[in-house]
Amino acid sequence: LRQEHGAEFSNTNEAxxxxxxxxxxGAQETMRVxxxxxxxxxxxxxxxxxxxxxxxxxxxxxxxxxxxEATFDASGVKGLLDSALEGFSATVFAYGQTGSGxxxxxxxxxxxxxxxxxxxxxGVIPRAVRYIFEQVEERKTHAKYxxxxxxxxxxxxxxxxxxxxxxxxxxxxxxxEDNDTGDIFVRGxxxxxxxxxxxxxxxxxxxxxxx
Numbered sequence: 001l002r003q004e005h006g007a008e009f010s011n012t013n014e015a016x017x018x019x020x021x022x023x024x025x026g027a028q029e030t031m032r033v034x035x036x037x038x039x040x041x042x043x044x045x046x047x048x049x050x051x052x053x054x055x056x057x058x059x060x061x062x063x064x065x066x067x068x069e070a071t072f073d074a075s076g077v078k079g080l081l082d083s084a085l086e087g088f089s090a091t092v093f094a095y096g097q098t099g100s101g102x103x104x105x106x107x108x109x110x111x112x113x114x115x116x117x118x119x120x121x122x123g124v125i126p127r128a129v130r131y132i133f134e135q136v137e138e139r140k141t142h143a144k145y146x147x148x149x150x151x152x153x154x155x156x157x158x159x160x161x162x163x164x165x166x167x168x169x170x171x172x173x174x175x176x177e178d179n180d181t182g183d184i185f186v187r188g189x190x191x192x193x194x195x196x197x198x199x200x201x202x203x204x205x206x207x208x209x210x211x
Contacts, residue, residue, distance in 0.1 A: 033063040068108065068120060072127045081131055085139070092124060107208070125204060130197045148191040149200050151207035162207035163190040 032041045040056045062071055072078075080090040094102040108123035136145050152173075153160040159173035171188045178185065194200040 033061045037061045037063070068105075068122060068127075071105065072124055075124070077124055077128055078131060081128060081135070085132070085135055085143075085145070092128070094124075107204070126197070126201055129200045129204075133197045133200075147194050147200075149194045149203050150186075150189050150191050151203065152186060152189055153211060159186065161188070161190050162210045163192060163203065165210070 030043055032043070033039075034041065037060055039058060040061055042054045042056065060074065062074055066074065075092075077092055080092060084090040092106075094106050096102050104123060106123045106125050108126060109121035132147070136147070139145075149163075151162040153162050159175070161171065161173060164171065173189060174187045176185055176187050177183070192203055194203065
């Protein structure tokens, strides 16, 4: 740990023993996470044309020491899923530049695998799916749930239904608002009833293959 501007920062690269091998012994770290996990310190090395230091305060920062399970537990996703099971809308959104790890974080290492294997590399989506069905099983004595899955891609303001085979021509989609309830929905989007986590993940893999 080193002291920076009154806060302790940990070297996130030390959490990955392969860091030096991946980036070379001469590589310089440019990011540190505060020990309270509430800010990120970015430092452009002195040999760059415009060296600078910037701190970004955030609600929560998970550094390189967090594996997939710890990320899921610390991210607050379970609370969102509990709210969804109580009837509230919930969204988990991953944002970042290309190559920053969005797909790995959300889907996991084996997102395109032919079979479904619960494992330590599973991302937010398979863990969330399992959690939903676990909670449905626990609550079945006092609540009844119907679970349907859809997979919508939004790219360059174009909507694509990834559960509809492209070879047959996909129906045009449109985002609409229900005049009575105010709910937002996508007209024409495929919804498939699912009865297990394994069945839901089969749909996820099917959709990923059609991206």
